[in-house]
Amino acid sequence: MIKTIASTPFLDTVAAFESISTVTSKNKLRELLSSTGVTFYDTEKNFIKEASVSICGFGGLGFDFTSQSTDSVIPIRDTSSLLSYTDIKNMFNPLQATGGFMSYLNTGNLDSDKMISVMAEHGHYSTLHLSYINIAIFGISSLVENEINCQRDMMHIARITEARTGVQSQPPLAVLYPEQVEFFKEVYTKTQKVRAAMPKKVGSSKRDFFESSNSIYSGAKGTGVIISITLKNLMKLISLLDDSGKEEEFKRVLLQLSKITHTLWPHFFKSPNKYSYTLPEHLEK
Numbered sequence: 001m002i003k004t005i006a007s008t009p010f011l012d013t014v015a016a017f018e019s020i021s022t023v024t025s026k027n028k029l030r031e032l033l034s035s036t037g038v039t040f041y042d043t044e045k046n047f048i049k050e051a052s053v054s055i056c057g058f059g060g061l062g063f064d065f066t067s068q069s070t071d072s073v074i075p076i077r078d079t080s081s082l083l084s085y086t087d088i089k090n091m092f093n094p095l096q097a098t099g100g101f102m103s104y105l106n107t108g109n110l111d112s113d114k115m116i117s118v119m120a121e122h123g124h125y126s127t128l129h130l131s132y133i134n135i136a137i138f139g140i141s142s143l144v145e146n147e148i149n150c151q152r153d154m155m156h157i158a159r160i161t162e163a164r165t166g167v168q169s170q171p172p173l174a175v176l177y178p179e180q181v182e183f184f185k186e187v188y189t190k191t192q193k194v195r196a197a198m199p200k201k202v203g204s205s206k207r208d209f210f211e212s213s214n215s216i217y218s219g220a221k222g223t224g225v226i227i228s229i230t231l232k233n234l235m236k237l238i239s240l241l242d243d244s245g246k247e248e249e250f251k252r253v254l255l256q257l258s259k260i261t262h263t264l265w266p267h268f269f270k271s272p273n274k275y276s277y278t279l280p281e282h283l284e285k
Contacts, residue, residue: 002037003065005085008263009054011136012065025166038139041181048139048174048222053256057134089264092131099127120267128232138224141174145223147250155229163214164207172222178282241275251277
């Protein structure tokens, strides 16, 4: 489901969801997270170590790694198109440059590549709104999902149903530091026992029981989202790395986004090293 080219992760979302089609309901969520690249502290996949961030589409066109896929090519699902890594790095340039052609920066009938360089040099990033990207973020806590929801003015968010299904009846938990795993295990075990003892006949449907009982889990409950966002808004989102008020877990996701975008489009996205945030030791690779 995951293919990494030049340190950039790409995800076939259809394959990821198909991989859990025969998994029992209570295990679907943890197996989905695992299939998207989420890492865990434990073999049972109850305690999330690090979320996964990957590109899962361009402008709504997803990938198909089950077809004529090679290590260096990305097939676009339900089309005959194959994208090389060089294609991905350059394919947005002509349209972005077109936006620049209509500005004062086009001083001498510049070609696309030169126009991109001039825009980057002058910090003229508005034409990045012309380019749309789809990003899968899995293994985050409900708390960080809420932070992402607060940025809805910048993106569209497709999110996992919060509580009204059996999939959330035994969710994994996101644990920020390894020293806390044993304490989370104690809370997790007790929470499952309490939930199992709850009366099942509440509300008017089984969904009502799921919603009321699954809400017993803490804000650390693991989940995932797929965001659709322009490159300009993605730049704005990543800049929150320098916001001292943002959550540690949220910044870990933003740093992954920074690494991906700088690797692909270094003329627009600055190096992750330029931000003040650094990963904790247990996540440094």
